[in-house]
Amino acid sequence: MTTKALARGALGLLAAGAVLTAGAAIGSDDGTRIHWGPYKVGDKRSGYTYAGAQTRAMQDDDFQNPAFLWLERGADIWETAAGEAGKACADCHGEAEEALAGVATRYPIHDEARGKLMNIEQRINWCREEQMGAAPFKWESEDLLGITAFVKNQSKGMPVAVSIDGPARPFWEQGKAFYEQRRGQLDMACTHCHVDHAGTMIRAETLSQGQVNGFPTYRLKWQTLGSLHRRFRGCNKNIRAEPYAYGSDEYVNLELYTTWRSNGLPIETPSVRK
Amino acid sequence: MMSIGRTTPRIISAGLALGLGLLSGTPGALAGDPVTPFTIVDGYTVPDSLTETPGDPERGRKWVINRKLGNCLSCHEMPIPEEQFHGQTGPALYGVADVYDEGELRLRLVDPKALNPYSMMPSFHKVDGLHRVLSGFEGKPILSAQQVEDVIAYLMTLRDTSKRR
Incomplete structure (x- = not known):
């Protein structure tokens, strides 16, 4: 370390x-x-x-990066038994560094049992409910942010590599349609800012390509770690569009599309952004 | 002036809006209707003012700065030195009145997508055809008819390009 x-x-x-x-x-x-x-x-x-x-x-600098407080929390959760089964993540998966290396590069995945996509947060909560007999963590709770960041951090530096072949394809199509659809009172689509105008200034802010390889991210504006879905909601509200719920099918599909856009960039979790 | 091909349906849709009335508001049909209908002429201009009261350039200058209203500075540079960090996503508006007249500016404010269907620019006086408008903003245009006219009046003062940064 x-x-x-x-x-x-x-x-x-x-x-x-x-x-x-x-x-x-x-x-x-x-x-x-x-x-x-x-x-x-x-x-x-x-x-x-x-x-x-x-x-x-x-x-x-790991010592300056405020997100490392959440990583420590995630490491604790990994080792701590919870739920009716009395098991910790580590009891099944073993050493996180070995068990989790590269895992986050492939999420969201298509989950056959549910017939839809599953992102890391949902996978963690699936484990808790189905395998541990524990209550799922609430979205955007310190616990879910912590364990999600911890899991993704085990793939830090590895290139994002989600698959959009086979059963994931139609969900990617839906995510793409979301990305390209105008919405809200300002009547803008994601693509207007993050494809057509990436690199230009909106007042004092530079529009980025909207790459998602650093989430969960410590955002200085939030003064906390936050999920990709929180960022989606913020973006939607900025253009005065009704946001979707955390973990909604719409946002998980959009997550697959945006993560596919980031294929090849290294996982940076936990990143720091303005 | 000859209009470009795709503007024809726009004119028709404006006519439909007039006919259907309640969808986008017809003049005088509903008192306090938030949207004043407009007619695009020859595909490039909306020559008729949306209001009887002429636009006020000083108020318009406030609306273009105000982040809750026009917020034009988020994308366009203008000769407003007291405001830092003008956006650069759209074209700078120095001397814009030397390029366009009132009617051409009006079309660009109320329905820029009539000219460029791929434009990122919001339609500042429109409520129809929008998707998932945030709760609290439904049925409301970004700018009222009077605010649109104020902004046009302000933009018509931007004639001198010599002071461009």
Whole structure:
């Protein structure tokens, strides 16, 4: 952990160095003159590349990244027995680092039993209800955010790789339709900001590509960790559109579509954003 | 002036709206109706004012700044130096009155998608055909008819491009 943190710190310094010597630094075709390393894959740019230097530094340093408080909570949950079965996650899955490496890169998945998609949060709650005999965690609770971030963090640095073949395909189609449909009083679709105008300014905010590889994310505006579905709801309300519920089919389908857009970018959980 | 092909159904739909009345509001049909109907002429302009009271440029300047109303600054740069961080998602509006007249600006405010169906710009005086409008905003246009006219009056003052940053 400490070695990892030091290594990340060193990477952060390197990134800062790249900014300072921008004039002579490695060329980049996004107008920033910063070599983004793993945060830019082809034309795909993580939200990291749209964040300010201070925000990026906060993400790069595990001791500064406030989300690590949630990771500790998640690690505790992993080890703590709960429910009628008297079991902890670790009792079935073993060491998280081994059991969970790469798992989050594949979610949401198609769940045959339910005949629809299942994201990480839903998988965790499925385990709690079906395997542990425990009450599901509430959406956006510290517990669900903590264990979700912990699970995803075990895949940190691995490329997102959701499948949209086979039974997942129609749900991806629905997510795509959501992404492209105008909604709300402002009559805008996701694609208007995050595809057509990514990189331009809305007042003091830079529109990003809306890549989702860093969720749950510690958002400075929220002053807490938050889920992707919270971000969806915020985006919808910004354009004065009625949001959907956390964990709704609509948002999980949209999650598959947006995660597919992020295929190839590394998992950054827990990221820090403005 | 010749209109582009796809504007014909727009004109028809405006006519339908007039005929159906209650859907989008007909002049004088309902007192206090939030939307004043408009007619697109030749596919490029809405020449008739939405109100009898002329627009007030000083009020219009307030509406373009106000984040709860026009919020035009979120996407467009304008000669409003006291406000920081003008958006750059849409074109800058310095000298816009040298480019468009009132009727052309009116169409761009009330139904920009009549000109460009892919436009990101909201229709500021429209309530029909919207999907899942947030509770509390249903049936309400972003700007009232008078506010649209105020904004047009303000934009018509933006004639001098020499001070463009």
